[in-house]
Each structure stands twice: as C-alpha cells, then as structure tokens.
Amino acid sequence: MTGVLDLNGLTVRLPGPDRPVLDDVSLSIAEGEALGLVGESGSGKSMTVRAIVRLLPAGAQVEGVVRVGGVEVGSLRGAALRELRAVVPVVFQDPRAHINPVRTIGDFLTEGLRTHRRLSRRSAEDRAVRLLDEVGVADGQRRLRQYPHELSGGLLQRVMIAAALLAEPRLLLADEPTTALDVTTQAEVMAAVDELRRERGLAMLFITHDLELAAAVCDRTAVMYAGRVMEVRASASLHEHPLHPYTAALAAARPSLERRADRLATIPGRPLSAFEAPDGCAFADRCAHIRERCREERPALRPLGDGQVACVRAEGLQVVFRD
C-alpha cells in the first residue's frame, strides 16, 4: 500500500546514551485523508513531523522508512531534499516565530514562487492575494505590504496556511497550528483549514493534543505515548469506543459539558518520555488494567476492529470501556 505518507518502523534516537524519542512508529495516510496525531507533551508528535521533513537535531539517528508519495525520504540529499520540502509544507504552532520578522508578508509569500517557479513578481503577488482570499484574509493587496508584527496571531496563521498551499501540495503537515491562538480564532482557522483541505483533496497529518479537535477534523486519529503509537482508528469510533487503556483514560480525563463532576478523572503518574519507557508496554506503570504480561513483552500494534491497537488486553477490555 502506497499512500501519500508511509512511516514504517520509524525510530529516532537523539545523540547521547541511547535516547530514543520515537520508537517503531508506523503510520500511513491515504490520498486526501486527514490523520490526527494526539498525545501528551513529549510523546513524539512533533518529532514525527520533523523526521518526515528531515529537520531533526544534528546527530539524530534514524531507523525505519519514511515515504512521501512513494519516494523514500531518508536517502534524499541537496536539491532533491529541497524539492521534497517544497511540496510537503509544514504549518507550525507559533506563526510569529516561524516568519522572518523584518520582511513583508508579500516577500514571505512570493519568495518561493519567484525562486522555485520563476514567476514574475506580478503574477506571484496575484496568486498570493487569491490564496489569502481563500484562507479568509481580506484586503490581500494591503496585507502583502504589511510586516508580521502588524498582523494578529490568527491572521498570521492564515498567512502561514496560504504559504503552505502555494506549493500546491498533496500533503500538509500541521504541527499544532491552532494551539497558540485563542479559542474563537482557533475555530475559525480550523474551519478554514478543513474547508480548503476538502476542496483540494489534500491529505493532512494534524498534530494536536486536543482529542475533540482531532475527532472533528480528522478521518482517523492516532494516539501516541512515549514515542510509540498506541492506537489508530477512525476518529469517531476512537472517541466513542476507545480500545487502548491509555486512550480510554485520556477520554475519561476530559471535562464534559453534559456531565457534572467535582473532580476530573486523572491518569496516575506522569507522562513518560520515550527513553524512560519500560521494556514492556510503555503505559504499563500507569495503566489501571495491568497484567504481568504487560511488563514482560512489548505489545505490537495489531489490527483490531476498524483500526489498530497496541495492547494485549484490548479485546477483553472492550467490554469494560463500553460501560
């Protein structure tokens, strides 16, 4: 199966004494599909994106295979790597930090078109204005003359999204694109992304720590914990009927509008980084349903129901979580 993006056994180790940050991550995204990637801080979500576009810290060791549109990324060098990056845009969390503060929005949006595509300034600007309009930024001509500090966070993130779409990508990597925005802006920006994505049949890897948001905009959701994928399935069913104890615990820990609660449920312990993870299941120490087997062998990600799960007790627990 060759999708827009295939990760197979991706393991990333940072320099230092055996510090994996990603541990055997396998995911794939089909043409036009949106995959949500959720997890706590430090679970390896952003590292996954960085590994895809090969923006890892110096000295990082990568094992496993990353394919974008069937092309293996790991072996690309120089111009070929730049070519790949140009068509796999990344939208980052903090737009303000990811744009050169001393260049205008126009410079930012047209630079790629003018250097990679050799468009004239005129036609590059025309395209930029059209795209700005599509992502909901009115008065594009004026915006092109403005500097990043003159735009609000929401507007700037829309500009970043427009910049991402300029390359007419097949795949968009979004690394918590709305986390730095306030809630109303968040909703607007997400709506814009969702609409544009559907119009263009664009595949997306959407990173967030917001389960609901992932469920709302993504076809499937993958849950990561300590650098490993715990569960992947259709967003709706993951939300309603989680199979992995971690996903279930996450879902239970969310506040709900329908239900009154004095205290929110929490997961005991603290989130682990990948390099602290025990030999068996990474979640073993915090899991309410632990068995001896969980500490001894590492559960593989295996198909179950409409998705995949990495828990040896998933079938048995299904009934427990339904209640």
Place this chain on the structure above:
Amino acid sequence: MTTTLATYRTPRLGPLGTAAATVIVAAVVLAAIGPALTSADPNASDFAHAYGAPEPGHALGYDGQGRDLLARLLTGARTSLLGPLWVVALSMAVGTVVAIAAAWLGGWLDSVVSAVLEVMFAFPGVLLAMLVAAVFGPGLTSAVLALAVAYVPYIARLVRSAALAERRKPYVQALEVQGAGAVAICVRHLVPNLMPLITAQATLFFGYAMVDLAIVSFFGLGVQPPDADWGVMVASGQSGVLQGYPAESLLAGGSIVLLVVAFNVLGERLSDGRRAPRPGWFPRRGGVS
C-alpha cells in the same frame, strides 16, 4: 514575540549620537568638495612662507615646507577617510562570508575557521601592516590590505556567534522546510537580518582603522609624502612642534581624534551594547580572547 522584535528595533541616536553623525557627514562632505573650497595647491611648497601665519586665502597658514595647511588638511581628509573605508569594507565582506559559512555548515569547517581566527587574533593589525610594508614596500594599498586581514577575525567571530543564534531561530528552520536553499536563506534572510549588527560594528571599526592607518602613516609606512594624509601630517609637523609651530600636527591630530570619537560614539549608539573587542595594537582589556 516581543523578544524577537526587540532585536530589530531602530536604535535611538540621542543628542550625542546625532552630533557624532553630523561631524561624520560634515567630514565626508568636506573631503568630497574640499579641494574646491581653496584655490591653493596642497603640494606646492613655498619656503618663503614656511610656518607662515594664517592670511587671506590661506585660512590656516602654512606648514614647515610652506604648503597651504587648509588645502593639505582637506586633501588629507580623502585618504584618511577612504583608507579606513576600504579596510572596513574588505574585512566586513570577507569576515561576514567566512562567519556565515562557518555558522551555517558547522562541523569541521566551523572548527577550522574558529581555530584560524584564534591564530589571527594573535597578530596586532598595526604590526602586520608594518610587516607587510617591510616585505612589499610601504604604501597605502599594502597598509589597507594588511589591516583588512587583521580585522577579519574580529568581525568574523561576532557575526559567527550572531549567525549561530539566528540559524537556530524557527523562521530559518521554517524556510528550510519550505525547500529554500542554504545560499538563498543566507543571502536573503540571514545577512539582511544581521545587517544592523554588521553596520554598527563597521562604524566602530572605521574609527579604529582610522587610528591604525594613521599610526602606520605616521611611521612612514602608509601614505607616502608628498601625498597629504592626516597621519603623515602629524609626523611631518613634529619638527614644527619643537620650533613652536604646532599647528600642522595639532590640526591633523585633532581631526583624527574628532572623527574617531565621532565614529566611536555613533558605533556605540548603533550597536546597542553588542560590540566586539577593539582590534589592534595592545592586548585588549579583559585579557586573552
């Protein structure tokens, strides 16, 4: 973020900085149009007027060889300003390219560049200039080239550290992810964003280069007589000082001091506290680098 923007704020000159800028602009204008202000030939000597007092048409009087002082001061301003300009332009260009390449590529290239820079720090610029003059013969060109080489490590070290910090900023990584090439990112984003720092440093170094070039010329290894230059004039006025005619040395020396102070003040204002140690002659304050 505010921290990001603060780095790029326009420096305020303040009254002192404005005065310094005015002095510099005035000096440049005078050097440009100067020789037109006086009809006297700066190189025509008339021994009848040796050490002659000021008189109409010769506002500052004469030097020991009966040459018009005003004409020599104005003509000397050209070499005295153009020399440092070349020193600064050459060292900034080379230093910036070397520093950016080292900071961007890192690894062994960075180590080699840093090591070479450390070795170069050991050579005082003026000594190097004198050595070059001894080997290739005295002259403004060899002095300028030698000083330019000696100044490279100072600008390169500063720019390298600033470029390293800039390279780690998310916007640079974002550009990489967009598929921009290394050269494009450096030329279009890194260097322009470092320009405020480089400009401020160049202004400071202009003053230092002026002193260093004057020193070299004073020792007779830079600008060669009869060409007018402030360093040369300080030297040739020495005998006059002993005979009670200090005008030539004082005027030339005063011009140097005035401009160097002006460049220093302006450079400090522009650099906003970020400055490299002074290149040059004696070991710098603060010990070994």
